[in-house]
Amino acid sequence: MPACWVRGTSCGTLRAHSPRPEPRRMSERSESPFDLDALSAWLGQAVTGFAGPITLQKFKGGQSNPTYALDTPNKRYVLRSKPGPVAKLLPSAHAIEREFRVLDALADSEVPVPKVLALCQDEGVIGRMFYLMERVDGRIFWDAALPELDAAARGPIYAAMNDTIAALHRVVPEQIGLADYGAAGNYFERQIHRWSKQYRASETQTIEAMEQLIEWLPGAMPADEEARIVHGDFRIDNLVFHPSEPRVIAVLDWELSTLGHPLADFAYHCLAWFTPPGIMRGIAGLPIANLGLPSLESYIADYCQKTGRQAGIPDLNFYLAYNLFRLAGIAQGIAKRAEQGTASSAKALETGALARPVAELGWRIAQGHMH
Template identity: 45%
Template structure:
């Protein structure tokens, strides 16, 4: 079992408690001060803070300090998609308010309810009974299938992303963002940037996709083997559900980072095998099989390398949410090398 690590607000992330209090008193129903503000460890993209007050405990997510890439750190998209999902069977925290006035704390932000939970950065779920691990992973597959079964238009987010050519557009986007934050030459990354556009699957589907769906972004109920809420929707959009499935599935190939399961004894841990996880997803999604899964894993490893490169660059510039960012240099290379090894094995 693991609880979220909360620290004092770190250097470079401070903002005015008084201005935030005043804003919440006028824009968040039922809020009363005074506020105590602390910062969650992690949240490499959008810094995340615990707000404690007489009216309750809340979580604030804001854009990071420093110069931002145009399409990154759009906290308003997180707020919008979780608000839309509130009445569905995909569990999300309750949204409280969204502020797009940077004059309040120096960045756009939103506030949501705090969800009591366990958090596991380690995908092997240390300290959890094997039978409970199996149930949690079953929920992981079920919630993803539930998300992909929703009609974006009926949720009021039919304009949440562009229609068609999802993989092509995403490959182009992450290639650009990787180049914008590149700090050294990684040959496997250069090869992937050339290979991926020519190998996009011919057919695509359209659904709400999370973009960073994994155990580490699920809040586990404090007692029951159940997912209390899915968080970190910054990368969500409308796209091919295969992208989400390939992203969570890549955990079976990753061994160099804690949210990977590569090289671990899944049977002993009680965690479903690759085949069992896909079967579980298909059962809940009402489909017989998943095509082009290997392409999606390769694409997602490339994308994760691009994201990690941005984290590392922010670490070098001193703008990252955590000092852990400086350890991402080798992570970028590991992801890119793993993806290119898969290409060569096809």
């Protein structure tokens, strides 16, 4: 059954889900948090052809930026807003204007993105900033092993996914007006410093592997300063596929996008081959060849061919270890909040407990143990 493109979970590799979570569903609550008359009036002026009346239903789930199905008699849209009330948000948090900007900039590129229609930065309209986009319907695969498909159909899905991330990393930011979309230079240095600091602030126990990574990563950084648009959370369940063809028709969840090293982005995507099914949403330990899934080696070779990397990825262990270090830092932050009682759910405890095994996997890979 086709699924609406909307979802929204940052760093979803670590989310405590079953191997096949339910598709995103709309809330049964009918009341709107917004003044629909004010919203309809603004959209009528800002969006060509927009005409109410409108109905609004929130999509369930853990979106940090609430997302709604907005329907009119003639067309279906998606509205994405900052959470409210605005006064309680940090200035840089929930920057949906950045999401709008990157989606708008990529509209004419090879990267399939939903078409954005209008950004409202006037918080007086509905009490928070929001943007409207067209709605894209297709298939979302929640399990990287693709159990709903035959073996022969799985390879083409992975090939389409590879095509899409390669297309993103071929985009030259300066050519689409995104030269200032992120800080210039020293990407890994800045990221390692940031996540080391955040890890220290949330440390609840000594994790020897994390200590090793914090010491090793700064000295192992590649020398090149390559900069491209990085998605930040590129994985299979953040993609919408054509209803019947092995083709990506929309890339979702650009909340973490910035300018950075494309191989950091690609290596994050490749963690599926190193992490198990279920809570980590990977395919490690599965009979990949029998399932019709590509080997990591062939997947990397395809990406390198599509992005002109004739030398392959010599520092792959660094890029993988860096991403696992970052994910361990995120998990440790969740563990700290669970300990303090600000994130006391069973899922928070389960996700927080991943800090140690994720860091240990990262340190093994850093040492060259890739299998």
